Amino acid sequence: MYYLDNAATTFPKPQEVYDEVYKAMTEYGANPGRSGHDLALRASRGIYETRELVSKLFSVKNPMNIVFTYNCTESLNIAIKGYLKPGDHVVTTSMEHNSVLRPIKHLESIGVENTVVKAASDGQIDPVEIKKAIKLNTKLIVTTHVSNLTGTIMPVKEIGRIAKEHGIAYLLDAAQSAGVYPIDAEELGVDMLAFPGHKGLLGPQGTGGLYIREGLNVEQFIQGGTGSASYSLQQPDDMPDKFESGTPNAPGIIGLGKGIQYIMNRGIENIRSHEENLTAYFIEETSKIDGIQLYGPCNTSLQGAVVALNIRDLDSSEISYVLNEEFGIYVRPGLHCAPLAHKTIGTMEQGAVRFSFGPFNKQEELEYAVKALHRISKEL
Amino acid sequence: MYYLDNAATTFPKPQEVYDEVYKAMTEYGANPGRSGHDLALRASRGIYETRELVSKLFSVKNPMNIVFTYNCTESLNIAIKGYLKPGDHVVTTSMEHNSVLRPIKHLESIGVENTVVKAASDGQIDPVEIKKAIKLNTKLIVTTHVSNLTGTIMPVKEIGRIAKEHGIAYLLDAAQSAGVYPIDAEELGVDMLAFPGHKGLLGPQGTGGLYIREGLNVEQFIQGGTGSASYSLQQPDDMPDKFESGTPNAPGIIGLGKGIQYIMNRGIENIRSHEENLTAYFIEETSKIDGIQLYGPCNTSLQGAVVALNIRDLDSSEISYVLNEEFGIYVRPGLHCAPLAHKTIGTMEQGAVRFSFGPFNKQEELEYAVKALHRISKEL
Numbered sequence: 001m002y003y004l005d006n007a008a009t010t011f012p013k014p015q016e017v018y019d020e021v022y023k024a025m026t027e028y029g030a031n032p033g034r035s036g037h038d039l040a041l042r043a044s045r046g047i048y049e050t051r052e053l054v055s056k057l058f059s060v061k062n063p064m065n066i067v068f069t070y071n072c073t074e075s076l077n078i079a080i081k082g083y084l085k086p087g088d089h090v091v092t093t094s095m096e097h098n099s100v101l102r103p104i105k106h107l108e109s110i111g112v113e114n115t116v117v118k119a120a121s122d123g124q125i126d127p128v129e130i131k132k133a134i135k136l137n138t139k140l141i142v143t144t145h146v147s148n149l150t151g152t153i154m155p156v157k158e159i160g161r162i163a164k165e166h167g168i169a170y171l172l173d174a175a176q177s178a179g180v181y182p183i184d185a186e187e188l189g190v191d192m193l194a195f196p197g198h199k200g201l202l203g204p205q206g207t208g209g210l211y212i213r214e215g216l217n218v219e220q221f222i223q224g225g226t227g228s229a230s231y232s233l234q235q236p237d238d239m240p241d242k243f244e245s246g247t248p249n250a251p252g253i254i255g256l257g258k259g260i261q262y263i264m265n266r267g268i269e270n271i272r273s274h275e276e277n278l279t280a281y282f283i284e285e286t287s288k289i290d291g292i293q294l295y296g297p298c299n300t301s302l303q304g305a306v307v308a309l310n311i312r313d314l315d316s317s318e319i320s321y322v323l324n325e326e327f328g329i330y331v332r333p334g335l336h337c338a339p340l341a342h343k344t345i346g347t348m349e350q351g352a353v354r355f356s357f358g359p360f361n362k363q364e365e366l367e368y369a370v371k372a373l374h375r376i377s378k379e380l
Numbered sequence: 381m382y383y384l385d386n387a388a389t390t391f392p393k394p395q396e397v398y399d400e401v402y403k404a405m406t407e408y409g410a411n412p413g414r415s416g417h418d419l420a421l422r423a424s425r426g427i428y429e430t431r432e433l434v435s436k437l438f439s440v441k442n443p444m445n446i447v448f449t450y451n452c453t454e455s456l457n458i459a460i461k462g463y464l465k466p467g468d469h470v471v472t473t474s475m476e477h478n479s480v481l482r483p484i485k486h487l488e489s490i491g492v493e494n495t496v497v498k499a500a501s502d503g504q505i506d507p508v509e510i511k512k513a514i515k516l517n518t519k520l521i522v523t524t525h526v527s528n529l530t531g532t533i534m535p536v537k538e539i540g541r542i543a544k545e546h547g548i549a550y551l552l553d554a555a556q557s558a559g560v561y562p563i564d565a566e567e568l569g570v571d572m573l574a575f576p577g578h579k580g581l582l583g584p585q586g587t588g589g590l591y592i593r594e595g596l597n598v599e600q601f602i603q604g605g606t607g608s609a610s611y612s613l614q615q616p617d618d619m620p621d622k623f624e625s626g627t628p629n630a631p632g633i634i635g636l637g638k639g640i641q642y643i644m645n646r647g648i649e650n651i652r653s654h655e656e657n658l659t660a661y662f663i664e665e666t667s668k669i670d671g672i673q674l675y676g677p678c679n680t681s682l683q684g685a686v687v688a689l690n691i692r693d694l695d696s697s698e699i700s701y702v703l704n705e706e707f708g709i710y711v712r713p714g715l716h717c718a719p720l721a722h723k724t725i726g727t728m729e730q731g732a733v734r735f736s737f738g739p740f741n742k743q744e745e746l747e748y749a750v751k752a753l754h755r756i757s758k759e760l
Contacts, residue, residue, distance in 0.1 A: 005410060005419075005420070013405065021402075025393065030389060035388060035700070036700065037385065038704060040388075073627075076604070077602045077604065098604055102613060103604070204629075204631060205409070205628065205630050205631060208626075223483045224456070224457065224482055224717075225453065226717075230714065230717050233485045233719060233720075245457075245482075246479060250586075251586070252585070252586045320415070321416065324417045324418060328418075330419055331415070333415070335611055336610070337605030337610050339611050339613060
């Protein structure tokens with residue numbers, strides 16, 4: 001088995017993630033924050049430890065400003081819909097995932113305007129274009145950190161600076177970068193940071209989160225029991241309770257903590273350079289394949305561990321099917337929930353075969369994948 | 381350890397639930413529905429199997445009408461906010477959890493009216509009062525099936541009939557009943573059914589769901605990647621994708637399937653009578669304790685496996701603390717995220733100590749708890 005679909009979810013996870021999820025379920029599977037008995041407190045403490053680890057990873061001072069969610073999509077929805085109001089304007093890019101574009105398009109119906117800044121054909125965004133898109137009623141800029149289609153790294157520092165200069169909030173979608181690229185929320189000038197737990201952070205599925213800068217006024221859209229202010233029919237305003245209604249995924253969140261610890265122990269820079277090496281090797285070797293078309297910058301200083309490609313006019317699903325059936329290689333074909341990004345790179349019809357690498361991939365696996373692509377190029 | 385806090389989350393779960401979560405994480409931890417490779421398909425199939433099991437359990441014909449969510453609170457929010465529009469009126473009861481009351485109170489700000497029907501002091505609701513509360517603009521009735529505070533079983537059949545007669549949708553909160561009481565969604569006349577995965581259904585935390593009757597017009601409030609209609613900037617209208625954006629908690633949902641299988645194998649009637657026996661024993665024995673005050677109907681034909689009590693005017697948190705520290709008994713004190721229910725039974729100040737039983741509790745544990753309460757009553 002050759003799992004090269006890490007941009008969808010990293011697999012495998014560190015063994016200690018599996019072990020801790022199992023332990024949390026079997027040894028202290030109580031409901032955290034709902035009672036004061038030993039088991040509930042142990043679960044609560046486990047969640048708090050993960051909150052601390054997340055805030056440490058993103059250089060956020062107060063762990064209570066980290067909210068846990070179901071997935072990065074929910075985080076983005078909370079951020080976008082909780083912050084924007086009718087009459088506001090939001091700037092985003094053509095490289096965004098549908099988890100950003102669909103909420104923003106949905107908000108048109110309540111009178112929130114948007115401008116989608118077009119990327120170059122390798123997915124790069126010119127910060128000047130972001131600046132130009134700003135209007136008097138612009139309240140939010142939303143961009144991804146690393147494109148899920150082309151791996152293109154966005155100029156987040158520059159965009160953060162532009163946002164700050166204009167007094168506009170900046171929401172960063174770290175779906176493909178959290179756990180691989182260092183993110184200092186304050187230094188980057190990020191006001192909200194949405195992240196999945198199950199990708200680069202190496203936690204289990206069913207986990208995600210959102211950092212919200214202290215003092216930023218964001219509404220919650222789910223109300224319910226928080227185990228706090230239970231006498232009140234109003235959702236409490238305290239963080240993170242305001243955004244965390246109902247029973248959380250305690251074993252998942254606690255397991256996520258182990259994923260982050262693994263990253264910290266191995267060193268985020270080491271993970272990044274490991275993935276950069278893999279990506280550089282893969283780009284170099286695949287570019288020699290007859291009839292191959294690579295997308296994105298094809299330069300690891302500008303590109304994360306995601307490589308999208310096509311072979312001539314072959315259907316991306318067919319290539320992916322053969323990779324699976326004949327070689328046991330698992331990748332993702334088709335459209336990657338990012339329609340405007342496909343338009344940008346010109347693959348709306350054909351889709352693209354996406355290879356994405358994680359901290360546990362080895363160069364031998366990529367060598368094998370390169371051989372497979374050579375054969376497919378010859379034989380199909 | 382004596383875990384008597386099963387209304388918060390059941391613990392333990394059947395061993396096969398733990399095992400399957402572990403297996404799903406370690407053996408096929410791919411992202412379901414995002415690619416067609418073997419590992420992704422295996423995860424997708426696992427989720428579909430759980431969807432089928434849920435629909436079988438609730439006698440729902442089409443499994444695609446079951447939506448998976450993070451927890452029951454999210455399910456209730458989707459149902460309430462996705463169905464009600466400005467100008468509508470909703471009828472609910474004073475026995476509801478904050479996961480129902482807070483969203484309904486929140487909707488007042490956009491012009492959705494509500495009427496809260498008061499229960500009797502044992503938590504019982506007179507269906508006639510529900511009927512009386514119906515107005516011309518009433519669009520929805522929301523009630524719990526079993527109170528999380530007093531265990532009171534609501535007259536759901538009668539309420540379902542009233543809703544049907546008036547052409548009003550009925551949303552049932554099965555937080556405390558799913559997996560213990562048989563629920564035939566069609567027979568009950570339920571239009572939407574919200575349920576947690578981690579309580580009576582014996583699944584892991586981070587799982588919940590919502591059944592939506594075919595043809596009922598409910599809006600989603602989260603948009604994002606669904607792995608379907610990826611070319612479109614609009615959320616697809618197909619079920620269940622409309623409500624399932626982003627990466628789901630695949631290992632959790634797959635584990636939930638094992639919980640439901642356990643219920644089906646053991647027999648829901650057997651689980652129910654096991655819990656009824658425990659509850660009857662506990663009510664009978666605790667009612668002999670000096671100074672004890674029991675809440676709820678105190679009759680297992682009218683009450684689920686939840687018993688709330690106080691001893692004289694002792695603080696419920698103090699009793700719970702002593703139970704934990706001196707006896708290793710885990711229960712929940714205070715307010716149970718159901719402020720109007722506490723008002724109804726007159727425990728807004730004192731709170732209540734809640735004992736709640738699950739399919740793995742044994743009578744010996746309850747005997748021990750009864751002894752502990754006798755001692756507390758004497759010594760505190």
